[in-house]
Amino acid sequence: MISNFHTHTFRCLHAKGTEEDYIHAAKNADMKILGFSDHGPFPDKDFGYRMQFEELQDYLSELNRLKKAYSGQIQIFSGLEIEYHAKYNDYYKSLINESGLDYLLLGEHMYTASDGSIKNIFFAEKTDDYIEYAENISYAAETGLFNAIAHPDLMFINELVWDKNCEKACDIILSAAEKYKIPLEFNANGIRRGIMDFPDEKRFPYPHDGFWKNLSGSSQKVFIGADCHIPEQLDDSAIKLAQQMCKGLRLNVVDNILED
Numbered sequence: 001m002i003s004n005f006h007t008h009t010f011r012c013l014h015a016k017g018t019e020e021d022y023i024h025a026a027k028n029a030d031m032k033i034l035g036f037s038d039h040g041p042f043p044d045k046d047f048g049y050r051m052q053f054e055e056l057q058d059y060l061s062e063l064n065r066l067k068k069a070y071s072g073q074i075q076i077f078s079g080l081e082i083e084y085h086a087k088y089n090d091y092y093k094s095l096i097n098e099s100g101l102d103y104l105l106l107g108e109h110m111y112t113a114s115d116g117s118i119k120n121i122f123f124a125e126k127t128d129d130y131i132e133y134a135e136n137i138s139y140a141a142e143t144g145l146f147n148a149i150a151h152p153d154l155m156f157i158n159e160l161v162w163d164k165n166c167e168k169a170c171d172i173i174l175s176a177a178e179k180y181k182i183p184l185e186f187n188a189n190g191i192r193r194g195i196m197d198f199p200d201e202k203r204f205p206y207p208h209d210g211f212w213k214n215l216s217g218s219s220q221k222v223f224i225g226a227d228c229h230i231p232e233q234l235d236d237s238a239i240k241l242a243q244q245m246c247k248g249l250r251l252n253v254v255d256n257i258l259e260d
Helices: 019-028 053-069 086-097 128-143 164-179 188-192 209-215 231-235 237-249
Strands: 033-039 075-082 103-106 110-112 118-120 184-187 221-225
Touching: 019 033, 019 053, 019 231, 033 053, 033 103, 053 075, 086 103, 086 128, 103 128, 110 128, 128 164, 164 209, 184 188, 184 237, 188 221, 188 231, 188 237, 209 237, 221 237, 231 237
Parallel strands: 033 075, 075 103, 184 221
Antiparallel strands: 110 118
16 A cells, blocks of 8 residues: 555554554555554543553654654654544644644544443444444534544444444445545454454454445545554555455545545
């Protein structure tokens, strides 16, 4: 690939490698653009599996140093993958306007349910939960604070049978992406999880054909994300299969999510 905008480091507590390790791997793969998007912390709550809030400035400072050190060799962007909760709108704005961050990647894992509770999409009990999950993604897109949506079909990791709620959730996300002109990620990490047995079929947990077939031949911007947690995943077999799948689905794959 020419670019990757979904890159994690040791700071998120479930990945390995420093920022510079990933830069070396990207250069070895002849990549031109590398965007870092480690799991973003929140100032007053730790949702787990992410960098600590106290580390945020070190992360940004290191990326600024590396941008200068590798200028002319590879283009580096500083970002965060982070969930959307309306109460943090001012925080998101400060990240964009004051911290020098280049982009925010919406990575919805923990979401706000209609009753105000925080739920984890990995533990959805029924497909009704998908509707609330999708609505949260739509609300986030509407704010204009996020440059792209990571793994928009992550909900299908759950062992639930495809039904009308699944279709509706897809429609909500796809409509928001189209309306607010926000790129969607075709995530290679779901491919790395392998073919799994689900109640209605054998498939990758994500990317899910039921979601992506709706974009076949459309102009909706799609980008392939390595979602790498070790440097070697920047250019592995999952990436190559993701490229083939996108070609087969006739998706409009773009290299730079930060270009209009």
